[in-house]
Amino acid sequence: GAGVSQSPSNKVTEKGKDVELRCDPISGHTALYWYRQSLGQGLEFLIYFQGNSAPDKSGLPSDRFSAERTGGSVSTLTIQRTQQEDSAVYLCASSLAVSTLQETQYFGPGTRLLVL
Amino acid sequence: AQSVTQPDIHITVSEGASLELRCNYSYGATPYLFWYVQSPGQGLQLLLKYFSGDTLVQGIKGFEAEFKRSQSSFNLRKPSVHWSDAAEYFCAVGESGGGADGLTFGKGTHLIIQP
Numbered sequence: 401g402a403g404v405s406q407s408p409s410n411k412v413t414e415k416g417k418d419v420e421l422r423c424d425p426i427s428g429h430t431a432l433y434w435y436r437q438s439l440g441q442g443l444e445f446l447i448y449f450q451g452n453s454a455p456d457k458s459g460l461p462s463d464r465f466s467a468e469r470t471g472g473s474v475s476t477l478t479i480q481r482t483q484q485e486d487s488a489v490y491l492c493a494s495s496l497a498v499s500t501l502q503e504t505q506y507f508g509p510g511t512r513l514l515v516l
Numbered sequence: 517a518q519s520v521t522q523p524d525i526h527i528t529v530s531e532g533a534s535l536e537l538r539c540n541y542s543y544g545a546t547p548y549l550f551w552y553v554q555s556p557g558q559g560l561q562l563l564l565k566y567f568s569g570d571t572l573v574q575g576i577k578g579f580e581a582e583f584k585r586s587q588s589s590f591n592l593r594k595p596s597v598h599w600s601d602a603a604e605y606f607c608a609v610g611e612s613g614g615g616a617d618g619l620t621f622g623k624g625t626h627l628i629i630q631p
Binding site: 459 | 561567624
């Protein structure tokens with residue numbers, strides 16, 4: 401079946417512009433995670449959603465970052481007033497549930513963001 | 517806070533030789549431990565995971581890992597590597613009994629296979 405998909409695969413933007421990154425989880429997966437992979441920081445957890453519940457935003461690096469999940473499925477990560485340090489690969493993952501980490505997280509191919 | 521250390525940034529192994537990638541974690545309770553592989557241009561793929569029980573875990577592609585609580589380690593092994601194993605390998609730890617904080621990843625080990 402289809403895996404996690406993300407769009408766009410690559411995004412180049414100018415400093416100060418807003419960007420939206422999209423994630424389509426595997427059908428039936430209720431948990432959705434966003435991670436950021438950058439050269440200096442490695443892979444870091446940003447935010448997760450369980451169904452339609454309010455997300456845990458504790459991992460977001462600044463208030464310029466926000467995320468939403470519509471209808472418990474597709475998620476959008478928005479970065480406002482982008483900065484050069486936001487350049488990274490943004491990975492999305494989904495799993496059947498978030499109540500236990502025994503559920504495998506399946507990762508998408510990522511969106512490579514470059515802020516000029 | 518939990519943390520994961522992968523001491524080797526790069527490892528070079530000859531094709532057919534054995535492999536061991538090191539992973540040490542810092543966590544107070546019983547951790548959930550994972551190894552993921554990321555090939556160039558590909559997403560992260562789960563190799564194996566440990567939650568409880570037998571400390572030697574078998575994964576896909578011929579990989580295995582052993583949980584050693586006394587050493588806070590979860591090293592990944594393969595008896596004979598193939599050129600297709602060249603990739604970035606990430607060890608990760610999760611909080612047992614909940615997944616609210618996502619996974620904490622190590623910085624990765626880049627595996628190079630020599631012919």
